[in-house]
Amino acid sequence: MDPISGLQGSRPDADIAQVKSFDEGPPSTSGSPAVLNPWPLGSAGVTPPASRDRKIAVWATVLAIVALTALVPTAVNGLGLRAQVRDLTAELRSMKERVVVVEVKGEGLEETVSTEVGAVREEVAERFRDILNASAVVERIDDAVFTIESEGGQGTGFGIRSSGGKTWIATNQHVIDGSVRGASVIVRSGFASFHGTVERWDRSWDVALIRVDDTLPVLVSAYEAGHPPAVGDAVLAYGSPYGLEGTATVGIVSAFRTFGYIGADYIQTDAPINPGNSGGPLVNAYGDVLGITSSSVAGGGIGFAIDIRDLCSSLLKGNCGG
Numbered sequence: 001m002d003p004i005s006g007l008q009g010s011r012p013d014a015d016i017a018q019v020k021s022f023d024e025g026p027p028s029t030s031g032s033p034a035v036l037n038p039w040p041l042g043s044a045g046v047t048p049p050a051s052r053d054r055k056i057a058v059w060a061t062v063l064a065i066v067a068l069t070a071l072v073p074t075a076v077n078g079l080g081l082r083a084q085v086r087d088l089t090a091e092l093r094s095m096k097e098r099v100v101v102v103e104v105k106g107e108g109l110e111e112t113v114s115t116e117v118g119a120v121r122e123e124v125a126e127r128f129r130d131i132l133n134a135s136a137v138v139e140r141i142d143d144a145v146f147t148i149e150s151e152g153g154q155g156t157g158f159g160i161r162s163s164g165g166k167t168w169i170a171t172n173q174h175v176i177d178g179s180v181r182g183a184s185v186i187v188r189s190g191f192a193s194f195h196g197t198v199e200r201w202d203r204s205w206d207v208a209l210i211r212v213d214d215t216l217p218v219l220v221s222a223y224e225a226g227h228p229p230a231v232g233d234a235v236l237a238y239g240s241p242y243g244l245e246g247t248a249t250v251g252i253v254s255a256f257r258t259f260g261y262i263g264a265d266y267i268q269t270d271a272p273i274n275p276g277n278s279g280g281p282l283v284n285a286y287g288d289v290l291g292i293t294s295s296s297v298a299g300g301g302i303g304f305a306i307d308i309r310d311l312c313s314s315l316l317k318g319n320c321g322g
Helices: 012-022 051-126 134-143 308-315
Strands: 145-150 153-163 168-169 182-191 194-203 207-212 234-239 247-259 264-269 282-283 289-296 305-309
Touching: 012 153, 012 282, 134 145, 134 153, 134 234, 134 247, 134 282, 145 168, 145 194, 153 234, 153 289, 182 207, 182 234, 234 264, 247 289, 264 289, 282 305, 289 308
Parallel strands: none
Antiparallel strands: 145 153, 145 182, 153 168, 168 207, 182 194, 194 207, 234 247, 234 282, 247 264, 264 305, 282 289, 289 305
16 A cells, blocks of 8 residues: 555556546546545544544533533522522511511610609609709798897797788797787898797797788698608708807608697608707708697607697698698
């Protein structure tokens, strides 16, 4: 075999002529036909075109299958992501609905709590009056509290009634003890002094009234104001102990007592009461008068004030709202 031409039993020139004859037209049918085999069948590493095309087609198919195989998880994952997105969207919508419900419930709860807080505040203001602003109370009552100087000694008094240009000062009977009806006493407030007249008294109740022919400030009974005392309420005693005008002491209502054959009513307190406080007011956190400070027990911590209603019922026309 000729390694160059790849034709068996033929000369090179004949091969060329035969190729040219094939190019010019169909080969002649006479004689032995020339065998045209441009690709040596026995040459290693060389593949005929048809076989190569088949292999290319096979590899293309394989690559297509591989590509499809790679795309299948992506498609599946895409479907899974879409499902997750749908689930998240539904959950978000549900959360929004729950938030709206919570907001509505919150508004209702806020209104309820606000109403309850308001009620509690009113309750605290009405019943728990142990938080006392002493300076504010003193400012309110100071002008209506006076120092009393008489033949029987020195004490304290406070305006309780005022009408027609006259004012009645309440005090203890023992403060003006020894004075007769119509006797003159000094009623002093700071640098101002007034002439007072002993008008009436009741020794059994230890109460007295002094009239001043002038219009002076007065205090309001806690019972008239609608603030009756209760055990534990904060109180303030105000007066002139030992002549020290404008002295304030604070405490609470410790108890209610009844003494004497006439059943006099007393308010027991731990607010310090000293000599000279006698006849002064015991007031609550509103500045309303509860009673007339009258005595104390040696050792301190226990003092007494005569219930203002006893003064009103015995010496005034009225019961001071009690």
